Amino acid sequence: MSPTRDTVLQALSTVRDAAGSSDVVAADRVRALNVEGGTVRFILEMPADVAAQAEPVRKAAEEAVKALDGVETVSVLLTAHSAQPGGAVKTPPPSLKVGRHPTPQAGPQPVAGVKRIIAIASGKGGVGKSTVSSNLAVALAAEGKRVGLLDADVYGPSQPRMLGVSGRPASPDGKIILPLRAHGVTVMSIGFMLKEEEAVVWRGPMLMGALQQFLGQVQWGELDVLLVDLPPGTGDVQLTLAQKADLTGAIVVSTPQDIALLDARKALDMFDKTKTPVLGMIENMSTFRCPKCGEETHIFGHGGARAEATKLDLPFLGEIPLNMEIRTAGDGGAPIVAARPDSAEAGVFRSIARRLIDGGLI
Numbered sequence: 638m639s640p641t642r643d644t645v646l647q648a649l650s651t652v653r654d655a656a657g658s659s660d661v662v663a664a665d666r667v668r669a670l671n672v673e674g675g676t677v678r679f680i681l682e683m684p685a686d687v688a689a690q691a692e693p694v695r696k697a698a699e700e701a702v703k704a705l706d707g708v709e710t711v712s713v714l715l716t717a718h719s720a721q722p723g724g725a726v727k728t729p730p731p732s733l734k735v736g737r738h739p740t741p742q743a744g745p746q747p748v749a750g751v752k753r754i755i756a757i758a759s760g761k762g763g764v765g766k767s768t769v770s771s772n773l774a775v776a777l778a779a780e781g782k783r784v785g786l787l788d789a790d791v792y793g794p795s796q797p798r799m800l801g802v803s804g805r806p807a808s809p810d811g812k813i814i815l816p817l818r819a820h821g822v823t824v825m826s827i828g829f830m831l832k833e834e835e836a837v838v839w840r841g842p843m844l845m846g847a848l849q850q851f852l853g854q855v856q857w858g859e860l861d862v863l864l865v866d867l868p869p870g871t872g873d874v875q876l877t878l879a880q881k882a883d884l885t886g887a888i889v890v891s892t893p894q895d896i897a898l899l900d901a902r903k904a905l906d907m908f909d910k911t912k913t914p915v916l917g918m919i920e921n922m923s924t925f926r927c928p929k930c931g932e933e934t935h936i937f938g939h940g941g942a943r944a945e946a947t948k949l950d951l952p953f954l955g956e957i958p959l960n961m962e963i964r965t966a967g968d969g970g971a972p973i974v975a976a977r978p979d980s981a982e983a984g985v986f987r988s989i990a991r992r993l994i995d996g997g998l999i
């Protein structure tokens with residue numbers, strides 16, 4: 638039996654908090670809990686004064702969740718103030734003041750200068766959500782749209798790699814954050830704020846606050862659309878964004894297999910609950926054409942996402958093939974739409990972009 642949010646929280650409520658009397662759930666240390674099949678991920682946010690005792694608590698939390706029925710992998714991230722082996726406190730997070738607690742806000746907030754915010758979501762990891770986000774962003778920019786891309790995939794921000802952009806965004810006044818640009822797209826990623834080795838350390842603290850700040854404090858400029866590359870799944874981060882950002886809608890990416898579609902349905906359900914319109918579904922890794930003989934194979938099946946979209950009366954936006962060059966281009970820092978704009982594969986992304994524009998969605 639797969640674990641649920643509730644069983645995980647129940648297990649965590651047996652773990653004593655570093656500060657003393659209560660458990661980690663009651664002490665409100667658990668952030669961004671994400672349960673996906675047998676994989677459980679969450680963050681333990683510890684205040685600085687108990688940082689030295691944080692690691693044993695993290696271990697205990699990991700053990701408690703691991704002991705649950707159906708749990709295969711547990712990933713627990715600690716806050717910025719986590720303890721080094723030997724008890725020293727690690728270097729504080731980057732000086733840019735990003736990553737505070739969320740500031741209370743009444744409801745969904747618009748982002749200054751941004752006409753539309755569209756979330757790119759998937760119920761399951763690894764289905765190509767980031768690949769779709771980066772290519773779609775570049776394709777929309779090629780159509781003359783002013784496009785921003787916010788990489789909110791806190792568990793593994795991949796846009797710096799996919800767009801070949803790195804470096805730290807400047808913050809001249811310590812408040813406004815200046816985003817970076819790549820392939821005609823304005824980009825901000827939580828990955829820009831981390832050094833490789835600091836990733837786990839910085840991710841934890843005040844994650845929601847960081848995302849909220851990325852929406853509110855990044856100087857996006859005038860944009861026709863801001864695409865938000867969400868983390869996979871339907872956990873706290875996705876929910877927070879769906880509730881706090883004034884989303885125009887969401888696009889759900891899925892591979893064709895039943896299991897991926899099952900998860901895609903959960904994402905659709907989440908958007909239904911948060912009253913976020915679903916603008917359409919995209920099937921990725923839809924078909925594979927042998928580069929030698931040209932024969933087409935449906936490695937993960939075919940047509941599942943289209944059938945699901947039809948069943949739910951949602952627009953089906955397109956099928957993206959499983960293709961080596963899509964992978965090498967993306968993993969090499971230039972999405973295929975930028976690297977080989979005239980290729981058939983780039984054409985698929987461009988026609989999805991045009992469909993969104995023609996449909997008046999962007």
Ligand SMILES: Nc1ncnc2c1ncn2[C@@H]1O[C@H](COP(=O)(O)OP(=O)(O)OP(=O)(O)O)[C@@H](O)[C@H]1O
Pocket residue numbers: 759761762763764765766767768769790793795868869921922957958959960961963964965967968
């Ligand atoms: N259509 C495709 N053809 C070939 N490779 C692909 C395709 N789509 C994605 N990939 C590759 O699959 C891997 C996972 O893709 P990607 O990072 O876009 O998925 P994701 O859903 O964003 O994953 P995560 O859960 O890590 O956020 C990457 O190496 C990417 O290059």
